[in-house]
Amino acid sequence: MLDYDKEAARYDASRGGEARAGTAAQAVLTLLPETLGRLLDIACGTGIVTLRLAGARPGLRVTGADLTPAMARMAAARLPGGVVRADGRRLPFHTGIADAVTTVWLLHLMDDPGDVAAVVAECARVLRPGGVYVTTVDKAASHDVGSDIDAVLASRPRRPAADTAATVTAHATRHGLLPAGHTSFRGVGQGRSPRATIDDLRRGWFTALPPGDPRTEEFATRLARLPDQDRPRADPSFSLRAYRKPPTG
Numbered sequence: 022m023l024d025y026d027k028e029a030a031r032y033d034a035s036r037g038g039e040a041r042a043g044t045a046a047q048a049v050l051t052l053l054p055e056t057l058g059r060l061l062d063i064a065c066g067t068g069i070v071t072l073r074l075a076g077a078r079p080g081l082r083v084t085g086a087d088l089t090p091a092m093a094r095m096a097a098a099r100l101p102g103g104v105v106r107a108d109g110r111r112l113p114f115h116t117g118i119a120d121a122v123t124t125v126w127l128l129h130l131m132d133d134p135g136d137v138a139a140v141v142a143e144c145a146r147v148l149r150p151g152g153v154y155v156t157t158v159d160k161a162a163s164h165d166v167g168s169d170i171d172a173v174l175a176s177r178p179r180r181p182a183a184d185t186a187a188t189v190t191a192h193a194t195r196h197g198l199l200p201a202g203h204t205s206f207r208g209v210g211q212g213r214s215p216r217a218t219i220d221d222l223r224r225g226w227f228t229a230l231p232p233g234d235p236r237t238e239e240f241a242t243r244l245a246r247l248p249d250q251d252r253p254r255a256d257p258s259f260s261l262r263a264y265r266k267p268p269t270g
Contacts, residue, residue, distance in 0.1 A: 024225075025066075025089040039069070040209040045259070046073035048206035049123055052155050052263035057081050057120045061147060063109045063140070064088070064127035068096030074123070075100060086112070110139040117149040125261075128184035129160035137183045138192050145196035151268040154198055158186040159260050163208070168254035170213050173243045178229040178236070186262055198264035205258050212253035215244045 049070075053060075057078055065071040065085030075083035085100055086107035087093045097104040107113050109127060122144040131137045144154045161182055165171050182188075190200060213221075219241045223232055230237045 026091040030091070036208075036211055038210060041211060042069040042073055044206040044209055045070050045125060046077065048204050048259075048261055049074065049125065049155050050077055051204055052202050052261060053121050053153055059084070059119045060121040060123065061086065061112075061114060061119045063107075063112070063122060063124045063144065064130075065096050065104065066092050066126070068099035068104060070125055071096060071104075072099045075103070110136055110143060112143045112147055114147045116146050119147050120149060120152050122148055122152070122154045124154075124156040126157055126160060126259075128156060128158070128189060129182065131183050132180070134183045134188075137188065138195075141189065141192040141198075142196050145193065145198050145264075145266065148198075148266045150266055152266050153201060154193065154264045154266075155261055156184075156189060156264075157259055158184050158189050158262050160184055163257040163259045164211075164213070166212070166255040166257060168213070169247055170215060170218055170244065170254055173247065174218075174227075174240060177227060177240060180229050186260065189262060190264075193264040198266055201263040201265035203260065203262045205260050208257040208259055210253075210256070212256045214249070214251050214253045215247040216250040217253075219244050 058080070060074060060081060060083045062071045062074060062083060062085045065087050068085050071083060071085040075081065083100070083103060085096045085104040087096060088106065088108050090106065093104055093106045105113065109124065124140060124144060128137050128140060148154060159182065221227065222230060222237050222241055225232050230240065
């Protein structure tokens, strides 16, 4: 996994910046009720999406949470007083406190499938009856856009995806959450170029190919032979799923 303390300073610029944040926030909002009181954005990162969610609905109170110190500091600068350091597997919030909970680009980072289950369980716990949980799913698959870069990387070793839609839905159902919609959004500015992909390989972006592994350099050599080294290929399309906790009574 990448060191997100080190990634924090370059995170926004390397992942589409404000344009991507805008498409992500708008997609999340389409899956949420118009009237909301409290939203928890778990693994909020730099807060670039969280800030847009906070300004989207009158009277909406948004709290961001992130485990990485550098990310949490950047988010707190965007939302003063609205960010806490927290582990998504053990949230420091009371049961039934939120009208909505979001985990955007979190579940795919979990190495242990049990951690995905723990995050979904915690998100279900802090939701009030009638509340909605929204999360990205199938993150790794979203980056396969059928480009020449994907063709080169097709044979790379991969770890099993812990955030498939079927897996997340099963966890959500186990904790009393019912499917409540889905949508997708474009990862604006995240189309890969060969040269940028080589850099990502060498700094550990592809988690089953650690920096220094001979296979990493083999793939880097093949990527370096592709044409248009600095031309980004197509942007990925990310998937969102929503789950609702049934009202009581």
